[in-house]
Amino acid sequence: MTTPRLTLPSPAKLNLMLHILGRREDGYHELQTIFQFLDYGDEISFAVRDDGVIRLHTEFDGVPHDSNLIVKAAKQLQEQSGCALGIDIWIDKILPMGGGIGGGSSNAATTLLGLNHLWQLGWDEDRLAALGLKLGADVPVFVRGHAAFAEGVGEKLTPVDPEEPWYVVLVPQVSVSTAEIFSDPLLTRNSPPIKVRPVPKGNSRNDCLPVVARRYPEVRNALNLLGKFTEAKLTGTGSCVFGGFPSKAEADKVSALLTETLTGFVAKGSNVSMLHRKLQNLL
Ligand SMILES: C[C@](O)(CO)[C@H](O)COP(=O)(O)OP(=O)(O)OC[C@H]1O[C@@H](n2ccc(N)nc2=O)[C@H](O)[C@@H]1O
Numbered sequence: 074m075t076t077p078r079l080t081l082p083s084p085a086k087l088n089l090m091l092h093i094l095g096r097r098e099d100g101y102h103e104l105q106t107i108f109q110f111l112d113y114g115d116e117i118s119f120a121v122r123d124d125g126v127i128r129l130h131t132e133f134d135g136v137p138h139d140s141n142l143i144v145k146a147a148k149q150l151q152e153q154s155g156c157a158l159g160i161d162i163w164i165d166k167i168l169p170m171g172g173g174i175g176g177g178s179s180n181a182a183t184t185l186l187g188l189n190h191l192w193q194l195g196w197d198e199d200r201l202a203a204l205g206l207k208l209g210a211d212v213p214v215f216v217r218g219h220a221a222f223a224e225g226v227g228e229k230l231t232p233v234d235p236e237e238p239w240y241v242v243l244v245p246q247v248s249v250s251t252a253e254i255f256s257d258p259l260l261t262r263n264s265p266p267i268k269v270r271p272v273p274k275g276n277s278r279n280d281c282l283p284v285v286a287r288r289y290p291e292v293r294n295a296l297n298l299l300g301k302f303t304e305a306k307l308t309g310t311g312s313c314v315f316g317g318f319p320s321k322a323e324a325d326k327v328s329a330l331l332t333e334t335l336t337g338f339v340a341k342g343s344n345v346s347m348l349h350r351k352l353q354n355l356l
């Protein structure tokens with residue numbers, strides 16, 4: 074008898090704004106950012122095994138098995154929960170790596186929530202988010218599954234409900250190293266903290282944009298091209314560039330023009346992650 078597989082979505086995120094307030098003693102940066110999910114992402118399938126082995130069957134270019142955030146998330150959860158079960162994992166990977174749309178962090182969160190369900194651990198969201206934070210600054214928001222205003226290094230989350238437009242997302246064919254951008258001497262690190270909620274209009278800038286655009290001509294090009302149709306923004310530390318449109322038809326039209334020369338996709342913004350919508354249906 075074959076073990077049944079559970080397939081769960083692993084959505085992308087966008088940073089609708091990103092301000093850098095300062096640098097902490099450990100080198101990490103204090104941020105204020107707004108996360109929103111996309112109805113677009115990878116799909117991860119899981120099948121429980123009873124021998125305790127954790128095995129990711131899909132190979133990733135340049136990411137060894139044990140360094141994959143999916144495997145790290147599974148191992149840490151197994152270790153900390155004392156669970157004797159194991160897991161077989163497959164992923165249908167469509168999210169670009171190093172694109173600032175959070176693929177690795179989202180994969181880690183989907184793994185944590187999927188295994189919590191399949192291994193019947195009964196961990197609450199706070200505990201899963203705390204474990205997730207050790208894997209990456211963006212993991213907690215994917216664990217919680219609601220669009221959020223984030224502070225600290227991204228772990229202090231307040232749910233928000235921004236508009237949910239259709240986005241054109243351009244994917245310049247360069248991988249941007251987050252660590253490299255955060256260590257650039259030209260990065261602005263002194264944005265004043267926003268104290269008013271909701272975040273007032275006019276605060277949509279991303280402090281990483283000037284540094285990324287300066288270093289990567291491909292990103293500059295994408296910003297210029299999309300900027301002809303709408304406000305073109307950078308997500309995270311890039312490389313992806315996005316802009317919102319009121320309808321799918323308008324987003325499709327612009328995407329069709331731009332993707333003649335650039336890679337990209339159209340997806341709807343969503344304040345509730347599609348992972349959580351699927352899990353809700355399961356329960
Ligand atoms: C900037 C964002 O993309 C916003 O969504 C994320 O906070 C980055 O999250 P991430 O890719 O999961 O980043 P991590 O793997 O935690 O960190 C990668 C590297 O970026 C730098 N880093 C990251 C986040 C942060 N708040 N300050 C930093 O200085 C650190 O050098 C760190 O070693």
Ligand SMILES: Nc1ncnc2c1ncn2[C@@H]1O[C@H](COP(=O)(O)OP(=O)(O)OP(=O)(O)O)[C@@H](O)[C@H]1O
Nearest residue numbers: 141142170171172173174175176177178180211309
């Ligand atoms: N499951 C995974 N999916 C993607 N990348 C992974 C994974 N596991 C490890 N990595 C490593 O993490 C790096 C960053 O990947 P990721 O896709 O999260 O970047 P990102 O979209 O820029 O994320 P962020 O917006 O959180 O900075 C990759 O270049 C890769 O080396």
